[in-house]
Amino acid sequence: MPEERDISIPQSLYKRIQERIKGTGFSSVDEYVTYVLREVLSEDEAGEFTEEDEEKVRERLRSLGYLE
Amino acid sequence: MISPHGGRLVKRVDFSEKRIEEAKDLKKKEINLDKYRDLANIAHGLFSPLEGYMDNNNFEAVLKDGRLDNDIPWTVPIVMDAVEEEVSELREGDDIALSYNGEPVGILEISDIYRYDKGKYVRSVFGTDSMEHPGVQRVFSMGDYLLGGKITLLKDPPTQFPRYRLWPEDTRVLFREKGWKKVVGFQTRNTPHIGHEYVQKAALTLVDGLLINPLIGKKKKGDFRDEVIIKAYEALFENYYPKNTATMSIIETEMRYAGPKEAIFHAIMRKNLGCTHFIVGRDHAGVGNFYGPFDAHKIFSDYPDLGIEPIFFRSFYYCKKCRAVVNDKICPHQDSEYQINFSGTKIRQLLMEGKRPPEDMMRPEVADAILSFENPLVD
Numbered sequence A: 001m002p003e004e005r006d007i008s009i010p011q012s013l014y015k016r017i018q019e020r021i022k023g024t025g026f027s028s029v030d031e032y033v034t035y036v037l038r039e040v041l042s043e044d045e046a047g048e049f050t051e052e053d054e055e056k057v058r059e060r061l062r063s064l065g066y067l068e
Numbered sequence B: 001m002i003s004p005h006g007g008r009l010v011k012r013v014d015f016s017e018k019r020i021e022e023a024k025d026l027k028k029k030e031i032n033l034d035k036y037r038d039l040a041n042i043a044h045g046l047f048s049p050l051e052g053y054m055d056n057n058n059f060e061a062v063l064k065d066g067r068l069d070n071d072i073p074w075t076v077p078i079v080m081d082a083v084e085e086e087v088s089e090l091r092e093g094d095d096i097a098l099s100y101n102g103e104p105v106g107i108l109e110i111s112d113i114y115r116y117d118k119g120k121y122v123r124s125v126f127g128t129d130s131m132e133h134p135g136v137q138r139v140f141s142m143g144d145y146l147l148g149g150k151i152t153l154l155k156d157p158p159t160q161f162p163r164y165r166l167w168p169e170d171t172r173v174l175f176r177e178k179g180w181k182k183v184v185g186f187q188t189r190n191t192p193h194i195g196h197e198y199v200q201k202a203a204l205t206l207v208d209g210l211l212i213n214p215l216i217g218k219k220k221k222g223d224f225r226d227e228v229i230i231k232a233y234e235a236l237f238e239n240y241y242p243k244n245t246a247t248m249s250i251i252e253t254e255m256r257y258a259g260p261k262e263a264i265f266h267a268i269m270r271k272n273l274g275c276t277h278f279i280v281g282r283d284h285a286g287v288g289n290f291y292g293p294f295d296a297h298k299i300f301s302d303y304p305d306l307g308i309e310p311i312f313f314r315s316f317y318y319c320k321k322c323r324a325v326v327n328d329k330i331c332p333h334q335d336s337e338y339q340i341n342f343s344g345t346k347i348r349q350l351l352m353e354g355k356r357p358p359e360d361m362m363r364p365e366v367a368d369a370i371l372s373f374e375n376p377l378v379d
């Protein structure tokens, strides 16, 4: 396991998460919160692809016959 | 669009003349085609978030927890092995050129050189240390050291099927252009019979698109040859799949035969390609009797944070009472005299005798595609 830090969240939120993860594979609130935060952060980091890059890819897809 | 595994699509490609010239002055390590293919898979983001070969911390975490050192799911070591004579000339911090047929094709920035326990490796990944297992044999034939570090790809590996080579950035644009929000991925190393087709179509019915990925790379004796699998699927696509909902691209990596652990690895690659769903078959990535038929289904419950939805099918068969191709969820006549299984072994036997299997087992166009090869199997 990587090194960890404590973060405080409101008790009511903690309880709601506890309810939410019942019956899922998440075994603790910590696990779930880590997962959700990673997802949120990764959405912000995703967009490095320029319109120009994308046009190049479309061109390639057309030449291979994947796109009309 | 679904996020790549670990959040960001890795791209470590530099095809510039300058970088290739620089690489010529570095110490060289020759790699084979399988290693070269995985070098490209890392560089083009198919193995995101990996940026290179695993260092000792990640390697140990993968064996122990089935996760990277930062807790992100990962089940199959991606490593560069080396023998003692090579290692004696290398130091952590060195850049070396990875060469194929003597020509530099990649750069490895060595951050870690370490020994590893092969017994521990195979017991964790394959669940066995039996030398009957092809994956175990492979690990025991590797060098005694591993080199960890980031890589850069200088040149794409040769491919027999350029028409079907799509990297994650390609498939992600393709899905967007086609308007596919939900896409199901299907892994195959086999020629398709009717049972496979129904599995794919049952899943496709509930999503927007289907991506079939024949796995191209080293296989074991008796598997179908890569070109036979491609040709068979071409026949199936041409005659039985709508163009606007189904497509095919190759994944060029060797089979590890790691069963459940490889099923997770296969799902991660599909997530990077932009698939939201992944079909996990019966005895997925299995070999012989090393895994139970549904072990590869069970392992997904350890990975609620995988970020791609597995779709499990137990069995498809023809039911004489229902008079349809069915599965155990929709037909109550399983294990009765009405059930006729699609037997891969039987179909293969007929094909080996040069005969077309019956049309309710295999599409005639697919059978003809396979029969057009003199020897469709790997020697």
Ligand SMILES: [Zn+2]
Pocket (backbone or CB within 6 Å): B319, B320, B321, B322, B323, B326, B331, B332, B333, B334, B338
């Ligand atoms: Zn039935």
